Amino acid sequence: MEYSYILINILSGVMIGLLYSLIGLSLTFIFGVLQFVNSAEGQLIMIGAYVAYWLFVLYGLSPLVSLLIASLVGLVLGMALYTTVVKRLMGLPALYSLSAAFALAIFIQELAKLLWGPTYRGFIFDMGSLRVFNFYIPATRIWGSIISAMLVFMLYYYLYRTKSGRVLRSIIQNPEGAVLTGVNIYRYYLLALAIGIGLNVASGSVLTLYVSSGINPYMGDVYTNLAFIVAVLGGLGAPEGSLLAGLIFGLIESLLPAFLGNIPNVGAYPATRFFMFVILMVVLLVRPKGLMGR
Amino acid sequence: MRPVFFFRHPTLIVSLAIVSVLALLRIILFEYAQMIYFVVFYISLGLAFNVFLGFTNYVCFGYSVFIALGGYAMAHAIKWFAGVLNPPLVIVIGLLLAILYALILALITGFIGLRLKEAYFAIATIGLAQGVRFFIEGFHVWGGSEGLIVASNIIAHYGSKWLSTISIDYADLLMFSTAILSILITYYLLNSRARYAFMAIKEDEDVARSFGVNSVKYKLLAFTISGILGALLGASKLLKDQAIFPGEAFSLTFTLEALVITLVGGKGTLMFPLVLGILYAGLKYFLTTMFPGLQLLIFAVIVIVVVELFPEGVAGWLRRRYKGTLMEKIIT
Amino acid sequence: MNIVLKVENVAKYFGGIRALDGVTLDIYENELLAIIGPNGAGKTTLFNVITGLLKPDKGRILFLGKDITKLPPERRAQLGIARAFQIPKLISSASVIDNVILSCLFGGKMNLNTARNRSLKVLEMVGLNRKAYETAGSLTSPEKKLLELARAVAMKPRVLLLDEIVAGMPPVEVDNILSLVKKISAEEKITAVAMVEHVMRAVRYADRAVFMHQGKNTSRGLTK
Secondary structure: OOHHHHHHHHHHHHHHHHHHHHHHHHHHHHHHHHOOOOOOHHHHHHHHHHHHHHHHHHHOOOHHHHHHHHHHHHHHHHHHHHHHHHHHHOOOOHHHHHHHHHHHHHHHHHHHHHHHOOOOEOOOOOOOEEEEOOEEEEHHHHHHHHHHHHHHHHHHHHHHHOHHHHHHHHHHHOHHHHHHOOOOHHHHHHHHHHHHHHHHHHHHHHHHHHOOOOEOOOOHHHHHHHHHHHHHHHOOOOOHHHHHHHHHHHHHHHHHHHHHHOOOOOOHHHHHHHHHHHHHHHHHHHOOOOOOOO | OHHHHHHHOHHHHHHHHHHHHHHHHHHHOHHHHHHHHHHHHHHHHHHHHHHHHHHHOOOOOOOHHHHHHHHHHHHHHHHHHEOOEOHHHHHHHHHHHHHHHHHHHHHHHHHHHOOOOHHHHHHHHHHHHHHHHHHHHHOOOOOHHHOEEOHHHHHHHHOHHHHHHHHHHHHHHHHHHHHHHHHHHHHHHHHOOHHHHHHHHHHOHHHHHHOOOOHHHHHHHHHHHHHHHHHHHHHHHHHHHOEEOHHHHOOOHHHHHHHHHHHHHOOOOOHHHHHHHHHHHHHHHHHHHHOOOOHHHHHHHHHHHHHHHOOOHHHHHHHHHOOOOHHHHHHO | OOEEEEEEEEEEEEOOEEEEEEEEEEEEOOOEEEEEOOOOOOHHHHHHHHHOOOOOOEEEEEEOOEEOOOOOHHHHHHHOEEEEOOOOOOOOOOEHHHHHHHHHHHOOOOOHHHHHHHHHHHHHHHOOHHHOOOEHHHOOHHHHHHHHHHHHHHOOOOEEEEOOOOOOOOHHHHHHHHHHHHHHHHHHOOEEEEEEOOHHHHHHHOOEEEEEEOOEEOOOOEEO
């Protein structure tokens, strides 16, 4: 094994890991505040990817711009979802919100298929590449990593340095107690879901900076599973853990196929996805709280 | 004696009667065998899924994994023993294998997941079906992504007449048996001391434990039984379809369908998943012919609407209307 | 006098908060012990540790000489530690008698018939037998407290932990409940530990009292 090859994989792992951190952050943040498992995360990422696609194909907008629009779409969707679906489910047994989220995921997926057809879409957006050793890293990926990191840190800043962010953190830490403090908790739930879904859809656009092909209505499942693993690994409901968990996972995912591909008779892609699942199970078995969970 | 028995166990009698009528129809109206099979399949799916959902309020989103395992088990039995033993015996072995595979998976997954809260369990099980699927495809075991086809094995060892006998008669027999077994098990759980344990667990697990209920044990019990019933379902499905492919066997569609049946019908009851199974089969057939490609969309909307507006399902609504009467007892 | 429950130097921390800071307590057979202390003194945390809903950071719990610190809550209940919660944790959609039967079946490990008979008897003891088949949710607030008591007593525990059972009740009700508790404990040979906020009433009924403040018990108990 060449060292430069390993280093490139590590770099690649960190870069994709930052996106994974963002994806996991959305899920864990929403769960932390609302106790709602957003099983539709992957499908909302799909929406974000389609937003980038259509804006590029129809108006020539770069994904860097599209992601702003995607965030807005996400914010509006988040508010809509709260008022129509999530609000009434809070306080009811978990099975209802879990089923609703599951059904929502399928609904979004099927609706996308109805509107845009099942065909795979893609676009080419080239910003040049950076040469590292003998490898070329696409500049879009670099931008993707930077933006992912920015979004993650923006949320951290918001949660730790602003007044409303602190309220949200207190809700995360003490769901029952927060209601008693007299703050209008419904406004905060709305806010949290809007922000969370905003990040969710935005990450779909950011994704196109990494991979701008293979966009189709059924692409979401992989990302939902990914969000789950990163969120659980970092600590479900503990936004602080997403950054580290995403990076760890990105590294694992980058280094594993190379390793698995060497084993004969093993398909690297499905085997990697199987290991993703095993990692999730191991975390749930050994330390369900995750790295930073309470 | 009989009228008294009816009044003491109305639900059981009515449900078994419904299934008996269907069986009768199957025998008399042979042309409708396929459609009746379809109906009984959904009755069994609803009841099997309900054993876990209805008694513990946990959802196993990867439920199709049990159905798939059952299919693979039966396929294995056929592939390994066709020609060595006669068909009925091979089928029995297939059933035993299905129970075994389901048992192992349920115990492992349950041990990891059921000690946790519902949200964690949901996350674990959403990935479960896909996880097993990717194991099969990634490591090329059990036929890998091409799946397994057993029709050729049956024809080769027993002749094509056996093929139709198995795929039509044995498959249907097995499906009816699974439905009846599901009814009996559900009824038993609703009337034994386990009912109290489940009642308490659903209300508040910590309180249940403070009163001596070993909640993990009961959750595991319901989960394992539900899984085994699902596997039996899958085993009979394999006999009908004569093939199994990981791409479709592990899909989340079954979970959505099971959710529609149990949530709309009324989770935790016996009658309503049964009745809804029948209605669902009808609805699906209707949608497939009238609006193909829209079924999943419509079912997803139904689940969301039911969860928001009628969480207790039709059973809950009817229970409130007929409170205190015999009807109420039948509905349970 | 035999010691039925022993709390040995138990500590429980929540982040920086010392909810329990080295509590040592001996509880004697058949006594009615009052634990008195203001809000936040750690009484509920102590009960949670005794019943197993929380694991202590330090110390042990011994029940009839056996170390139960590592046992899960349901095992402790089966061994004979019952708890009546301050806000009655009932299954509101089930009937009154079903709530009690539940306790008999699992905490009390009885079979269905014995459980039914025992439940009826206990409901009579607390005066709820006429409402046995009504929904638990339809009971009035004091009635729910009685049902909570009935549930805990029905499983024939050795030790009964009563969380703030008289909190927020008018003095007449307080007397009723406390004398009922005393009477039942004597009849059923149960050791009762009651958590109260005010000294006065407790002293009338309790055999012994212990004070708690900021996670420590400051007095080993004054007897009459």
